[in-house]
Amino acid sequence: MSTMTSTPPRKHVPLNQRPPGSAFRRFKDRSATVLLTGAMIIAMIPLVLIIFEVTRRGIGVVNLDFFTQTEPPPRREGGGYAAGFFGTLYIMALAILMSLPFGIATAVYIVEYGPNRMTSAIRFFTDVMTGIPSIFVGLFVYGLLVIGWGGLGFGTFVGAVAIAVMMLPIVTRSAEEMLRLVPNEMRNASYGLGARKWQTIVHTVLPTAAPGLTTGSMLAIARGIGETAPLMLTAFGSGLIVTSFQGDPQGSVPLQLFKGAAQPFEAGVDRAWGAALCLFALVLIFTVVARWIGSKASTNTT
Amino acid sequence: MSTQAPEAPAPEEPRRSSLRSGKGRMADPIFKWVVTACGTIVLVILALMVIRTTTEAWPVFAKEGFFGFLTGEDWTSGNSRTEITGTYGAWPFIYGTLITSIIAIAIALPLAIMVAFYITHLAPRRLAKPLSYTVELLAAVPSVIFGLWGLHWFLPNVLRPFFEFLGNTFGWFFLFEGPVRGVGYLPAGIVLAIMILPIMTAIIREVIVVHPIDQRMAAYALGSTRWEVLRKVVLPASFSGIVAAAMLGLGRALGETIAVLMLIGGAQSWGSSLFSTGSSMASHIAATFGEAGPEARTALMAIGVALFLVTMIVNILARVIVWRLGRMTGDAAV
Numbered sequence: 001m002s003t004m005t006s007t008p009p010r011k012h013v014p015l016n017q018r019p020p021g022s023a024f025r026r027f028k029d030r031s032a033t034v035l036l037t038g039a040m041i042i043a044m045i046p047l048v049l050i051i052f053e054v055t056r057r058g059i060g061v062v063n064l065d066f067f068t069q070t071e072p073p074p075r076r077e078g079g080g081y082a083a084g085f086f087g088t089l090y091i092m093a094l095a096i097l098m099s100l101p102f103g104i105a106t107a108v109y110i111v112e113y114g115p116n117r118m119t120s121a122i123r124f125f126t127d128v129m130t131g132i133p134s135i136f137v138g139l140f141v142y143g144l145l146v147i148g149w150g151g152l153g154f155g156t157f158v159g160a161v162a163i164a165v166m167m168l169p170i171v172t173r174s175a176e177e178m179l180r181l182v183p184n185e186m187r188n189a190s191y192g193l194g195a196r197k198w199q200t201i202v203h204t205v206l207p208t209a210a211p212g213l214t215t216g217s218m219l220a221i222a223r224g225i226g227e228t229a230p231l232m233l234t235a236f237g238s239g240l241i242v243t244s245f246q247g248d249p250q251g252s253v254p255l256q257l258f259k260g261a262a263q264p265f266e267a268g269v270d271r272a273w274g275a276a277l278c279l280f281a282l283v284l285i286f287t288v289v290a291r292w293i294g295s296k297a298s299t300n301t302t
Numbered sequence: 303m304s305t306q307a308p309e310a311p312a313p314e315e316p317r318r319s320s321l322r323s324g325k326g327r328m329a330d331p332i333f334k335w336v337v338t339a340c341g342t343i344v345l346v347i348l349a350l351m352v353i354r355t356t357t358e359a360w361p362v363f364a365k366e367g368f369f370g371f372l373t374g375e376d377w378t379s380g381n382s383r384t385e386i387t388g389t390y391g392a393w394p395f396i397y398g399t400l401i402t403s404i405i406a407i408a409i410a411l412p413l414a415i416m417v418a419f420y421i422t423h424l425a426p427r428r429l430a431k432p433l434s435y436t437v438e439l440l441a442a443v444p445s446v447i448f449g450l451w452g453l454h455w456f457l458p459n460v461l462r463p464f465f466e467f468l469g470n471t472f473g474w475f476f477l478f479e480g481p482v483r484g485v486g487y488l489p490a491g492i493v494l495a496i497m498i499l500p501i502m503t504a505i506i507r508e509v510i511v512v513h514p515i516d517q518r519m520a521a522y523a524l525g526s527t528r529w530e531v532l533r534k535v536v537l538p539a540s541f542s543g544i545v546a547a548a549m550l551g552l553g554r555a556l557g558e559t560i561a562v563l564m565l566i567g568g569a570q571s572w573g574s575s576l577f578s579t580g581s582s583m584a585s586h587i588a589a590t591f592g593e594a595g596p597e598a599r600t601a602l603m604a605i606g607v608a609l610f611l612v613t614m615i616v617n618i619l620a621r622v623i624v625w626r627l628g629r630m631t632g633d634a635a636v
Contacts (some may be wrong), residue, residue, distance in 0.1 A: 025527050032529035036424055039416030040433065043503070046496045047440050053455045054447065105340030113334065122341050124621065125348055131550065131617035132351075132610070133557025135584045139606040140351045142599075143358040165347060172344070198333035226444020229559035232588055254446045258560060261450045269454060276447045287442040291435065 051280075058277025061270050066278075071239050071256065074268035081275050083241050084256040087156070088225060091235060091252055094160030095167060095224055100217055102164075103171025104206075110172075111179040112201055123176070129169040137165050138233030146234060155246040159235025166227055167220040174216025178209045215294035222286035226279060228254035253279055351610070359604035361386050371604060372396060377570055379598035390601045392608060394572040398487065398580040399609070402562060403555040405491025405576070406498055411548050413495075414502035419532055421503075422510045434507060441500035449564035452493040453485070457565065461489050465577060480575040485567040488576040493561050498551040505550060509543025509627065510536060542623055549620035557613050559584040583609045 066080035106126070110119045141162040145152050152158055182205050190200040206213070231237070236249035237259070253275050260272030363371060365386045374391015381387070421434050465482045472478040513536050521531045537544075567579025568589050581589065587602045587609075594602060 029527035029529040036416050036420040040420040043417045050451050102340050105337045109337040109341035127621050128617050131553045135559040136606050136610045143354045196330050228446045276450050
């Protein structure tokens, strides 16, 4: 990637022998360098500021109570987001169960049974699906399951469906790329040993691609954890711990965070910062570990 | 980026012979069936999305007319359970979506181009990868955190003083007139710009990286400075990739909900000043959905359909450009 970085060849013409205007050109070159470096710095600033501020305001709030107690009325201090954490865990577990198998199976279909018109259509629409606004996914699941043909009402399950729809294209696209990295020699060797196609896929291709698949799945999970908008329309939010599978509004950390941030009370906002710290740490850990596994995997398979 | 191992001939499916009858004979077709079914689920979901939301929103379009719905300025919800009694004009929200997205693109696109240039051509080789990772890490931050940070830190500490300065100095100009309330179109647009920066940088970077090195060396040999090479050789060659990146960023900006909702102010009207409060399509849906009755929810569904249409058009165009470039967008697309 960065191997193509180019540096200008050494200057061999003395400055005073250069054609007129070259000083200005050098000046422009210098200013451009300064400008681009400045742009890079500006682009880094928000991330640094967010990390700093979320840590500073959140660190005092997060303690054991924060994970084990439910939220008191917004004016009062203390308490925590136990309801949100439970809800997020519950919703994410269901969403993972729904999106990972389908996503990976889709990738298997695209890579192992393609390319044909069907697989390229699926690839294209998977790409397009990553760009669907999350709020629209919420509306869709609301229209389909909450009031529509399902008529299920708000709850954990419909929330998980919405998150799964958000995660599905991410899982599929990354899994597809990882399966493509599996060398054809391995498939041929497996066939040579008399394995059927499904045996080759299940026992050779998938295990070989496993680290890469983990990377993609973790990135998708990191994305899913922070989703707020679709849950507003499907899980709906709750301040209490809800164990029912479907039918009662369920809470989640981002939803509670959003509510807390909108309050005029200092205590509620403080808790929101605490939740932001937890959420951020979670997402960051997932992302970084995923990249790490991914970079190790890609050096191993080649 | 796929680094394929030395290419072996594509494996052929094992031939059916008499050896291949026997135990597990049926497993292969069954397996194929199962993965095919899983593969089509994406198409089924998309089809269901279009059908379900459109039929749900149909009564609103039927009453207001599609263009009447898009251009109407009055949004008054009715309380009926069975029919559409209110007036529904989505223009204030469409305007909010457009103006915040335009602000975001206007800020993020030049920045993304410059950052991509810096990472690919100026950064010390050892720093290039960590730098691009760090920028992409911004994409992992959940939007609700952007909203919280924007509302409770960035706005009061940085943007508000800046806006007051703008208002005092350029108040005569229609974009900056009126009182500075804090929340409004401009802060929402600025935070959106931060949010879409990573995906745009990632795509532009990929386009720049594959630019053939001999062209650049030729330009250097003709005596160009580095800036001239970037400006006159690399930039024109990367143009279509930059367009694609802008459109993908635009798609993100149009549909972003939570951060915009927290920063745009939530008014159901629109104003020409960038300091005005308003709503975007997505933020209006999220803000009023909770308390809305069945009729109002139908109307919100109609906004959703309009939003979906716009983002789909933008996204499909962007994808077609990216695909024509023949590039793997990889996890940059995520």
